[in-house]
Amino acid sequence: MEKDEKSQNEWKKKLPWEAYHILREKGTERPFQNKYFDSKKKGTYVCAGCGQPLFESENKYDSGTGWPSFYKPVSEGRLETEEDLNSGKVRTEVHCKKCKGHLGHVFDDGPEPTGKRYCINSASLDLKDKKNS
Ligand SMILES: [Zn+2]
Numbered sequence: 001m002e003k004d005e006k007s008q009n010e011w012k013k014k015l016p017w018e019a020y021h022i023l024r025e026k027g028t029e030r031p032f033q034n035k036y037f038d039s040k041k042k043g044t045y046v047c048a049g050c051g052q053p054l055f056e057s058e059n060k061y062d063s064g065t066g067w068p069s070f071y072k073p074v075s076e077g078r079l080e081t082e083e084d085l086n087s088g089k090v091r092t093e094v095h096c097k098k099c100k101g102h103l104g105h106v107f108d109d110g111p112e113p114t115g116k117r118y119c120i121n122s123a124s125l126d127l128k129d130k131k132n133s
Pocket residue numbers: 047048049050051052096097098099100101
């Protein structure tokens with residue numbers, strides 16, 4: 001896979017502040033006050049950093065957490081995970097494999113068939129209409 005590697009300064013210029021803060025500084029947006037948490041629109045969620053398709057709207061579900069939640073990505077190979085010990089407990093951080101942008105976390109309390117909950121920040125995503133992709 002071709003990597004999209006930019007310097008922090010280049011990202012800062014390219015991205016809106018909130019997307020930069022989350023993707024490049026591993027920030028977290030507020031629950032229930034973000035763009036996509038309750039969105040039912042159909043389409044493909046792409047990485048706000050590099051545009052790589054990451055999640056499909058049909059794999060999105062209402063987890064009640066206040067962040068967009070998906071039970072599976074378009075393909076596992078598009079994501080990378082890493083142990084995150086920052087909150088005092090072990091969580092699994094998820095980032096985009098192509099640009100290394102921080103997306104959110106993955107938990108093991110999701111619905112069938114995967115049992116996974118990908119809890120993703122809206123600002124890390126861009127929803128593309130099916131017909132435009
Ligand atoms: Zn990306």
